[in-house]
Amino acid sequence: MSVMTRVPEVPATAPAPAARKARRRVDGTPLALLLPALIMLIVFIGWPLVQLVVMSFQKYGREQIFGAPAEFIGLGNYLRVLGDPEFWTVLARSIGLCVVSVAATMVLGVAIALMMKALGTVMRTVVSVGLLLAWAMPALTATIVWGWIFDTDYGLVNYLLTQLTGESWRGHSWLSDPLSFFTVAAIIITWGAIPFVAFSTYAGLTQVPDEVMEAAALDGAGGWQRFRLIVVPYVRSILIVLLILQVIWDLRVFAQIYALQTIGGVRADTNTIGVYIYSVSMATGDLGSGGAIAVILVLVLLAISAYYIRTMLKTEEEL
Amino acid sequence: MNKKLGAFALLSASAVVLAGCATGGAPTPTADGTPEPAELRVWLVGTDTPQAARDYLVETFADKNPGSTLVIEEQQWTGLVDKLTTSLSSSDSPDIVEMGNTQAAAFTSAGALLDLSDIQDALGGSDLLDGFVEAGTWDGKLYAAPYYSGARVVFYNTAQYEDAGVKVPTTLEEYVSNGVTLAGALPGVSGVYFPGKDWYNALPFIWENGGEVAVQNGDGTWDAQFSSEASIAGLTQVQELMTKASLAAKDGDETEAWVPFRTEKAATLSAPSWAYWSIVADEDKKDTALTDTLGYFALPGSDGGAAQVFAGGSNVGIAARSAHPELAKSALEIMLSDDYQTILAENGLVPAKKALGSKVAAATPELAAVIADAAANAKLTPASPKWADVEAKGLLQDFFVKVAGGGDIASLATELDTQIESILNG
Numbered sequence A: 001m002s003v004m005t006r007v008p009e010v011p012a013t014a015p016a017p018a019a020r021k022a023r024r025r026v027d028g029t030p031l032a033l034l035l036p037a038l039i040m041l042i043v044f045i046g047w048p049l050v051q052l053v054v055m056s057f058q059k060y061g062r063e064q065i066f067g068a069p070a071e072f073i074g075l076g077n078y079l080r081v082l083g084d085p086e087f088w089t090v091l092a093r094s095i096g097l098c099v100v101s102v103a104a105t106m107v108l109g110v111a112i113a114l115m116m117k118a119l120g121t122v123m124r125t126v127v128s129v130g131l132l133l134a135w136a137m138p139a140l141t142a143t144i145v146w147g148w149i150f151d152t153d154y155g156l157v158n159y160l161l162t163q164l165t166g167e168s169w170r171g172h173s174w175l176s177d178p179l180s181f182f183t184v185a186a187i188i189i190t191w192g193a194i195p196f197v198a199f200s201t202y203a204g205l206t207q208v209p210d211e212v213m214e215a216a217a218l219d220g221a222g223g224w225q226r227f228r229l230i231v232v233p234y235v236r237s238i239l240i241v242l243l244i245l246q247v248i249w250d251l252r253v254f255a256q257i258y259a260l261q262t263i264g265g266v267r268a269d270t271n272t273i274g275v276y277i278y279s280v281s282m283a284t285g286d287l288g289s290g291g292a293i294a295v296i297l298v299l300v301l302l303a304i305s306a307y308y309i310r311t312m313l314k315t316e317e318e319l
Numbered sequence B: 001m002n003k004k005l006g007a008f009a010l011l012s013a014s015a016v017v018l019a020g021c022a023t024g025g026a027p028t029p030t031a032d033g034t035p036e037p038a039e040l041r042v043w044l045v046g047t048d049t050p051q052a053a054r055d056y057l058v059e060t061f062a063d064k065n066p067g068s069t070l071v072i073e074e075q076q077w078t079g080l081v082d083k084l085t086t087s088l089s090s091s092d093s094p095d096i097v098e099m100g101n102t103q104a105a106a107f108t109s110a111g112a113l114l115d116l117s118d119i120q121d122a123l124g125g126s127d128l129l130d131g132f133v134e135a136g137t138w139d140g141k142l143y144a145a146p147y148y149s150g151a152r153v154v155f156y157n158t159a160q161y162e163d164a165g166v167k168v169p170t171t172l173e174e175y176v177s178n179g180v181t182l183a184g185a186l187p188g189v190s191g192v193y194f195p196g197k198d199w200y201n202a203l204p205f206i207w208e209n210g211g212e213v214a215v216q217n218g219d220g221t222w223d224a225q226f227s228s229e230a231s232i233a234g235l236t237q238v239q240e241l242m243t244k245a246s247l248a249a250k251d252g253d254e255t256e257a258w259v260p261f262r263t264e265k266a267a268t269l270s271a272p273s274w275a276y277w278s279i280v281a282d283e284d285k286k287d288t289a290l291t292d293t294l295g296y297f298a299l300p301g302s303d304g305g306a307a308q309v310f311a312g313g314s315n316v317g318i319a320a321r322s323a324h325p326e327l328a329k330s331a332l333e334i335m336l337s338d339d340y341q342t343i344l345a346e347n348g349l350v351p352a353k354k355a356l357g358s359k360v361a362a363a364t365p366e367l368a369a370v371i372a373d374a375a376a377n378a379k380l381t382p383a384s385p386k387w388a389d390v391e392a393k394g395l396l397q398d399f400f401v402k403v404a405g406g407g408d409i410a411s412l413a414t415e416l417d418t419q420i421e422s423i424l425n426g
Helices: A001-004 A008-012 A017-024 A029-056 A076-082 A085-118 A122-136 A141-148 A156-165 A178-205 A212-220 A223-251 A255-263 A273-281 A287-318 B002-025 B051-064 B080-089 B106-107 B117-121 B130-135 B158-164 B172-185 B203-208 B227-245 B258-262 B273-280 B324-333 B340-345 B356-358 B365-376 B389-391 B393-404 B411-423
Strands: B039-045 B069-076 B096-100 B144-150 B152-158 B215-216 B220-223 B270-271 B294-297 B314-317
Touching: A017 B356, A076 A122, A076 A287, A076 B215, A085 A122, A085 A178, A085 A223, A085 A273, A122 B096, A141 A156, A141 A255, A178 A223, A178 A255, A212 A223, A212 B144, A212 B270, A223 A287, A223 B365, A255 A273, A255 B051, A255 B144, A273 A287, A273 B080, A273 B389, B039 B258, B039 B324, B051 B069, B051 B324, B080 B096, B080 B389, B096 B106, B106 B144, B106 B314, B106 B389, B117 B324, B130 B144, B130 B314, B144 B273, B152 B158, B152 B172, B152 B273, B152 B365, B158 B172, B158 B215, B158 B356, B172 B227, B172 B270, B203 B227, B215 B393, B215 B411, B220 B411, B227 B393, B258 B270, B270 B273, B273 B294, B273 B365, B389 B411, B393 B411
Parallel strands: B039 B069, B039 B096
Antiparallel strands: B096 B314, B144 B314, B152 B270, B152 B294, B215 B220
16 A cells, blocks of 8 residues: 555656646546545445444444434443443453564564565465465454364364373363463464565565665675665555554454354453454443444544554655 | 655555444345345254254245245354344344244344234244243233243263263262262263353252342342352352363363263263254264163252253244245244144154143153153243343353363352343343
8 A cells, every 4th residue: 555655756746837737727537536436435434433423422222223212321331431440451451462463463474575585486476375375264264273273172282282292282271261362362363464464565575676785785784784774664664554554453353352252261351352342232232332432442543543654754754 | 745645545544444343243244145025034043953844844834835935044052142133133134033032032122023912822822831932022022932942951871870880860969979980980081071161051050059040139120149158059069060070171162062972072961852863873874882872861959850950942033124024924833833843842842832742752752751851840041131141241151161160169159240230230
């Protein structure tokens, strides 16, 4: 995406005064071209979002889903949610999981991208296909397969550990302890997110001019120095966008946690914010409170994004 | 300017992503072909309904309603309340839905189901199981008809009982001590297969010790009873079985519990009566190790006789949003017809009609007698429309997983009571 937005950089600074004058004429074409996309956004994203916000100010339960009128209760839902210690625990837990998963994803993703740059054509194709398959696998399917790998009685991990250590790991539950549960969850999430980071970073790496790298090597810069001082500045904006997207995705992770909870573990101790919203809205049937939590999450995520967008704008100015 | 554009693009991109999260809980239309005008969708849950009954329903419906077809879509018990909440409110709603008897109140009270009062007599009237009619009634109107009731039967491996030198228990206490003895005598085998999430099988221990799940006060509020002295005595027995007699996953559930049992990894299994068929034959219809060594008994009470077990079962209703209410009523009448209910009875389920009670044939007359014993003493969860929320939140599953993990019962029970009361009285 950032590649896309950077492309017009050259022509945008180039137009001659005459061209600029021409552009000032009112022209409906851009608007007409934007309209279809705009309508789609408003219908499929804007409207549900508006409904969500409205709902978060209402007493909205199962009766209301099936048509009973909803009563406005002002900030009631928000006050109840913010006053509930469980919400804060869940939020802290989600942030913890997010930090670990994002860090692992970024480090491994960039490492794989660097490796792909160094590989020959054949091996690079093999790695690409492997990454693509992982990326194409739906999160739910992946989680269930990972669930089998970590299965208590028949799982591959317990089998291998038994073979390697000589002790019996059969019957060891990987999900009953929350910390162990989140380790498994982080592995699944990271596994699923790496391909995106690896591909995007790899695409960015191909834009780093070889002559610059060569010159640096001749000047005596080592591998790590070349990476830190040349490669990273070149792909910085890509990395920042990837980081923001990963933070957003991992903070609102749902399928992996929800599916893992049905395999094992204690629900109340392993809820993350996405699952918690679902549990409050659907299981407990309190869509008002669920909506309030969702709105709070949207605000938190917007705050994170806004901070990084500002950082990105600043770094671009510095360049 | 391009920077602003970039920032804007990023912002809208994140808005897309965020909105994706915001609408995560909203109903997503399931992939389903364009519905024919008269294709009736019936949701049956789990594998409880035998294949013979399914075939009968599809065929009879097609005969009675020429041109129309009936499709059975099998759902899972796990997460059913959530799924019904989303699907019954969507435009893609199924026409007929089965739900657990303890979950029915959540939907009858919310207006999710069609009023069945006009066909109540055609469905069986006063012959329907009383407890289940009550579970499906709201404001004096029937919204969800009884479908079947199930009783839990204890299956055991006669050969393994002989090896370990234990006999069929006559009291609940003996059942627990037998389990521990079996586990000790047979390495690698569960004396009683008891995964942590199997709360249905844990409730009888509370009831038999004189405890309750929750009782209603004079003012209508609920008082959860897990931390009462009597309940804790029962929970201690549960914990002893889960930790000392069972090798089942401490955080596992009871689905397919017959697999370890029929492969001789467990000597005792308390399961719904229809599990019989999955025990004596595997998925390929081949005989199992248990085909010739299967015994069964009703869970014994604390002072002999049958214990009070959980009255599992289902109600069935028509979605208020069903596009074909008349066809759906016709299908519902078939499901509660004597012929259909007799098929259920012959497969070991307790039929929804009292007059057919004697038809519970099961595989053998002995098993039928055991089922009757167990069903006679069955007990229900608290009759509150909010009880379904307690189940949907998985509070009891979480609690028993912690009990199976060796947690401190008294403090866990006190915590659970607080949570249950906050939902039931909320």
